[in-house]
Amino acid sequence: MTFVTKLRFESGDRAVLDETVEGLKGLLERKGAECKGPHADSPDRKRVPQYRSLAPGDSYGNWTYTVYTRRMEIHGNEHIAREVTMKEFPPSVHVEVEVEQRNPLGGHN
Template sequence: MTFITKILLQSGNRPVLDSVVSDIRSLAGRKGADLRGPHSDPPERHRVPQYKTLSGDEGRQFRSWDYTVYTRRLEIVGHNDVSRRVAQMDFPPGIRVEVELEQIQGMGKA
């Protein structure tokens, strides 16, 4: 059985996100792991209204808070030790991480 570790990284700080991806790539390269990606999703732009009062009176607003979220997706095929190391990494503040493990069975006898 082969395992595929899917890693989703998101942040509003693109240079820090790219640095984390670079660290993962170099770790996978040193260990000889099959790394697919990084795949980049288009940046998501968000706008959050900010009200001056708790009542949400639209006439009394501050300027909206605008921010961008950058996303990178990676897959590690096999190499459970590399996947474990990535999942246990200390990520910088502001990096959102999701790790999903998928088990692939080969064609053949069950």
């Protein structure tokens, strides 16, 4: 049985996001981990209404911002994946981790 650790990174700061993900990829390659990615999703443009007061109808223009996303997978190497999940990331980068167990092709449960 193989473990696949899926990492999803999101940030409004594209430069910090790219630097974080590329640094992590370099670390994984130096440690000999099989890594897929980073893969970039299309930027997600967010719009948030802003109100002058709690009364309805009195508002400013919408606040808009962009969220950038990168995805990576680590195959096998549970100890390296565990080390990565405990790593400190910049506060402007949101990290989600999902661990999946996969049986080898032709394997039985």
